[in-house]
Amino acid sequence: MPLKAGQFPAWLGFGVLLLSLLGGSGLYLWNPEPLQILRHAAFDQFQRLKPRPYSDTAVKIIDVDDESLKRLGQWPWPRTRLAELLTMLQAAEPASIAIDIIFAEKDRTSPRTMLEFWQLPADKAQWLANLPDHDQVLAEAVGHGNTALGFALSPNPSLGDVPAIKAQYALIGTSPLSYLLPFQGALSPLPALEAAAAGNGALTFISDADGVIRKVPLLLRYQNTLVPSLVAESLRLAQKTRNYTLHSLADDAGMAAIGIGRLQIPTTANGEIWIHYSQPDSRRYIPAWRILAGEIDSRRLRNNILLIGTSAQGLMDLRFSPLGGIIPGIEVHAQALEQILGGKHLSRPGWANALELLAILLGGLLIGAVALGNGAIFSFVGFILALLLLWGCAWWAYAYHQFLLDPVLPSIIWLMTFLFTSIFRHIYSERSQRWVKQAFSRYISPNLVEYLISHPEQLELGGRRQTCSFVFTDLVDFTALMERLDPGQAVSLLNTYLENMIAIAFSHHGTLDRIVGDAVAIMFSAPIQQTDHQRRAVQCALDMQRFASRYAAELNAQGLAFGQTRIGVHSGEVIVGNFGGKTIFDYRALGDVVNTASRLEGANKYLGTLICASEATLAGCPEIASRRIGHLRVKGKSIPLTVYELLDETNLNPAALTAYQTAHELMCATDPGAIGAFQHLVDDHPSDKLAAFHLKRLLDGESGDLIELSQK
Structure with missing residues (x-):
């Protein structure tokens, strides 16, 4: 028996929306006494907030x-x-x-x-x-x-x-x-x-x-x-x-x-x-x-x-x-x-009823359409914004023109429309979820399929402790770009980006751990142990960054605001294996090291860097060009990590690196001269965001190289 998706027919959703609006319009025209009391209560509240100023009018x-x-x-x-x-x-x-x-x-x-x-x-x-x-x-x-x-x-x-x-x-x-x-x-x-x-x-x-x-x-x-x-x-x-x-x-x-x-x-x-x-x-x-x-x-x-x-x-x-x-x-x-x-007359103008009925119909159509086509949070936020606009307009009409326009009954009818359409969508959303669950129960996770076919003897059920390296990437502001682009174009750009990023990871024999939107997680030394997993992870991160920067520059030249890629790299002991039980299993790593690698990726946003790697990773490849950031204590951790910024040797500036190291040593020694050293560095190299980050810290009264991040 073929599976059928749970998406509701458009005509049925529109029918629910239309019925709710017709019922609300009938309620407005009926105008029962309880609704009159509510309307008058709103008018009274307006007068209490802004009564007429007393003036001696004889x-x-x-x-x-x-x-x-x-x-x-x-x-x-x-x-x-x-x-x-x-x-x-x-x-x-x-x-x-x-x-x-x-x-x-x-x-x-x-x-x-x-x-x-x-x-x-x-x-x-x-x-x-x-x-x-x-x-x-x-x-x-x-x-x-x-x-x-x-x-x-x-x-x-x-x-x-x-x-x-x-x-x-x-x-x-x-x-x-x-x-x-x-x-x-x-x-x-x-x-x-x-x-x-x-x-x-x-x-x-x-x-x-x-x-x-x-x-x-x-x-x-x-x-x-x-x-x-x-x-x-x-x-x-x-x-x-x-x-x-x-x-x-x-x-x-x-x-x-x-x-x-x-x-x-x-x-x-x-x-x-x-x-x-x-x-x-x-x-x-x-x-x-x-x-x-x-x-x-x-x-x-x-x-x-x-x-x-x-x-x-x-x-x-x-x-x-x-x-x-x-x-x-x-x-x-x-x-x-x-x-x-x-000479200032408070009035309810003759066109008020027509305007309110028009607001009920147009606002209800918009709210219902948003509720039918979007998720609960987005729809609710849109509904609240519509209410704020309605009440703001009613207040403006009263406060600046002495017009009494009713925001109560349109609000009630909008609420009815929002509830009916949201409940209708929820019913069909549950049907859709049941369909997805039924459909995907016929599939297994594709991760590692090719490797397991080639090396079935390496498959180990359960989990084991193993030292691995992890590369986490994230694309800056891609969600905003997707909202501005045609869906087909956005998907095409993202697919090209992900395809190349994953290809680079595979070229270094990394394992794709997962893809989350535009973010990629790569694992090294699992399932096969790699003695040089730290070097592979670092080289993978550098190659990914080179591609991402080149790809972004090409798209920017075409007028597309494609953002930079931030990368975090960390190494340590984790538990790797198959998780999920008998129904479905997924090969992945679990442990604090994975979370820390993700946090290092996010730390780039505050540090001004593009690749943030831990000392644990660089210990396996000390010859890689880098510069020390400092002791970083991420949110949820009590022990700080020593972290470094990875540098691309193809455009390395030895003089700037030497100046940065000198300034950093002065900062670690809490030497007051660190401020001047970083200031000169920023003046000479305005694009050096990490130097600017340290300078701001010092100017804000901080000292040393301990960096506290309170956010992820």
């Missing part, structure tokens, strides 16, 4: 705070006191005054109201009845200034007070009535007060599902009537206009903006504005008791919009803020007015 809160109640008596105050407060504020010539209090019932402290509870003689009752009515006193005060009162809207139609509308509307486009927040009932001020007021606006807040106030309506719908909010009315009176100009969206899909005098305020389709909150600031509050006590300079109030309300804890006019705390309801009005007058 909006002040006249605060009936706890101290005012303590000084002037419990709430509700007599309407005459409120009239006194209002009169003093009007004298300061503010732009407008808005009262965040609903005067829906008569003042219980009014003299005529008291007659209903007190049993008095007729003359005294008549005297009391002739006293001024508190509500009338307040109505007269309201009528003397540019003052707006407030009413409450309710979905309950049983509240049937029709609020008096003081403004007129000019429509540009179709009426946005059907898109405004609908209400059926209203609780209005007393008729006398309502008639005296210059403006009348709704005090209604609409919190989101989590109870947080993020938007304030400028316009609402009471039954089939347009009604303004208190924020809109305070602006209208301050702008000294009677009209609101309502701008509809081009496709008649609700409101786009509202014009109030010189102000053009962008809104949502429902006639709301997003509030860009600033941190609580005492500068926007003036306690009411200080006004009544005459302690406030009237110049602080001139041309300001004044909001009369309360922050007293016991009066329960408190709201949840996106910044994480509880603020008075009057401050919500104030923050909305500050934002409008400051």
